[in-house]
Amino acid sequence: MTLLRERPTLETTTPPARTNRKFPNPLPQLAMFCWAVVTALPLLWAVVSSFKSDKEILNEPWSPPSTLHFENWERAWTAASIGRYFLNSLIVVGGALILTMLLGALVAYALARYEFRGNRVIYYIFVAAMFFPVFLALVPLFFVVQQLGLLGTYPGLILVYTAYAVPFTVFFLHSFFRTLPSEIAEAAFLDGCSHGAVFFRVMLPLARPGLFAVGIFNFLGLWNQYLLPLVLNPDPDRYVLAQGLAALSVSQGYRSDWSGLFAGLTIAMLPVLIAYVAFQRHIRAGMTAGAVK
Amino acid sequence: MRHGRWRFLLGALVPALVLHVVFVLSPYAQAFYLSLTDWTGVAGQASFVGVDNYVRLGGDSLFLDAVRNNLVLLAVVPLVTIGIGLFLASMLRHSPARLGQGYRIVYFFPQLLSLVVIAVLWSFVYNPNTGLLNSGLRAIGLDGLTRSWLAEPAWALVAVMAVLVWSSVGFYVVLFSAAIEGIPAELFEAAKLDGAGRWATFWKVTLPLVRESVQVAFVYLGIAALDAFAVVQIMTVGPGGPDGATEVIGMSLYRTAFSYGKFGYASAMGVALFFATLTLAVLALRAGRKERLELA
Incomplete structure (x- = not known):
């Protein structure tokens, strides 16, 4: 499904045709502004609330905090274990991301640049998995992981995350490796490079833009994963961030600690927000390009 | 060598x-077999029951509620999201470049958040006493409109759908506006010279030329509407909502398997969900092929 002939360059914002300047229509501007408010308001409200006292949250939901209660953040980080969940997420997502990128790039490269019997079959075996709902695999997956003794362990989660992230990575990078010129690789072979060296030293650096785009996509997908850890990661000490936050928000003990919950929520949003501010153009371009491929 | x-x-x-x-x-393959057994998780004790599980699904009122709710989600969420997305994307074309860029940045952000974060956030927004929504309504004197959004059967599913739309519109605005920017400017100019207003330009020029993006959006949003698990599980009471008002297939499956231990029966739900997803994808792709022939 190559729907866009070329990559959407979001930077080109010169409107093709200006509207009739004599009758400026304020309605579209108003509509766009309204949706921006609808989008931003709940997020800002959560951030602001994370600095308020419980009493202020209960009595004046719309007003700003009288003093900044930084202790909410500290309480969420330590007492409510958000810090530990954060660290668990970092370990699991970090491990899975490295493994996914390595295995995904290897498979995509091998399938894109080498002709051999069964090439197409292997490609479709990977890509077909993208069209199955994870719910279908959930029950047997639980028992597979259990039998391997990997239930509730970091390696178990890392391997499962990787297995479910590789298909899209292969799909995305396969077309990317196809478009790379073959002259450089051929020259490297003539210089006596092995197949592995050509991949790691020549092709991988050439594929950097593609790796970056799919890497961001995978990071977000893995960081936001909820269903898999919910089933495969029952030990509260190993909860990942999304799982821990969900558990906190429904557990009776923390129901009353509103400010702590808001702080935890804000902490959970923060890394994604920072990544977005840093790479926002790349992220939007990469994610939308991935969708229409 | x-x-x-x-x-x-x-x-x-x-x-x-x-x-x-x-x-x-192997899990996908096993799921199909398990759905034909009465397995409860004890090794070696699964007996083959044929299509019994599927027959039982047809009489399971909570599962039927789930199917009904997923169908409602499927009918409403993609249409509303794409409608708002297309509207905002075609409006962005008329706004000053810098402002438009700013709007894109803001609109897109929820797409990056975990559905868990979104669900927890909106459960605060919907909170009947301290939530943003009800206290906002009270502040502007609309006390009559306040309610416990997630606890009333008539409103719980609407509240869930609003969250799903809220979280996905931004992505499609960016997707559609990239597609609209790909349309040659001459086409818009020609339409203007022909005296076409904005409305006519949208229907006659913009929409036909971004049709493929819209089709992709329908598939993605349809798949999301068949899921909705995280939002329902975290946001609504029960979970599954008041009187099963927000029960979804994923929720039923999860509970049947991991709370009740009926793994065979849960697998049958998984297979049902798989065929629903498959049907959706095939229908969307076939609809697309027909459109292309008409255009040619």
């Missing part, structure tokens, strides 16, 4: 294939 080639290919493909077979393919 040949030797090195095969060693490299094996090294490149085998680790990923092993992971894929163990954690992805």
Whole structure:
């Protein structure tokens, strides 16, 4: 499904045709502004609330905090274990991301640049998995992981995350490796490079833009994963961030600690927000390009 | 050289294939078999029951509620999201470049958040006493409109749908506006010279030329509407909502398997969900092929 002939360059914002300047229509501007408010308001409200006292949250939901209660953040980080969940997420997502990128790039490269019997079959075996709902695999997956003794362990989660992230990575990078010129690789072979060296030293650096785009996509997908850890990661000490936050928000003990919950929520949003501010153009371009491929 | 080639290919493909077979393919294959058994999780004690599980699904009122709710989600969420997305994307074309860029940044952000974060956030927004929504309504004197959004059967599913739309509109605005920017400016100018207003330009020029993006959006949003698990599980009471008002297939499956231990029965739900997803994808792709023939 190559729907866009070329990559959407979001930077080109010169409107093709200006509207009739004599009758400026304020309605579209108003509509766009309204949706921006609808989008931003709940997020800002959560951030602001994370600095308020419980009493202020209960009595004046719309007003700003009288003093900044930084202790909410500290309480969420330590007492409510958000810090530990954060660290668990970092370990699991970090491990899975490295493994996914390595295995995904290897498979995509091998399938894109080498002709051999069964090439197409292997490609479709990977890509077909993208069209199955994870719910279908959930029950047997639980028992597979259990039998391997990997239930509730970091390696178990890392391997499962990787297995479910590789298909899209292969799909995305396969077309990317196809478009790379073959002259450089051929020259490297003539210089006596092995197949592995050509991949790691020549092709991988050439594929950097593609790796970056799919890497961001995978990071977000893995960081936001909820269903898999919910089933495969029952030990509260190993909860990942999304799982821990969900558990906190429904557990009776923390129901009353509103400010702590808001702080935890804000902490959970923060890394994604920072990544977005840093790479926002790349992220939007990469994610939308991935969708229409 | 040949030797090195095969060693490299094996090294490149085998680790990923092993992971894929163990954690992805074999569970999918097992699910189809398990759905024909009455397995409750005890090793070696699964007896073959044929299509019994599927027959039982047809009389399981909570599961039927789930199917109904997923169908409502499927009918409403993609249409509303794409409607708002297309509207805002075609409006962005008329706004000053810098402002439009700013709007894109804001609109897109929820797409990056975990559905868990979104669900927790909106459960605060919907909170009947301290939530943003009700206290906002009270502040502007609309006390009559306040309610416990997630606890009233008539409103719980609407509240869930609003969250799903809220979280996905931004992505499609960016997707559609990229597609609209790809339309040659001459077409818009020609339409203007012909005296076409904005409305006519949208229907006659913009929409036909971004049709493929819209089709992709329908598939993605349809799949999301068939899921909705995280939002329902975290936001609504029960979970599953008041009187099963927000029960979804994923929720039923999860509870049947991991609370009640009926793994065979839960697998049958998984297979049902798989065929629903497959049907959706096939229908969307066939609809697309027809459109292309008409255009040609």
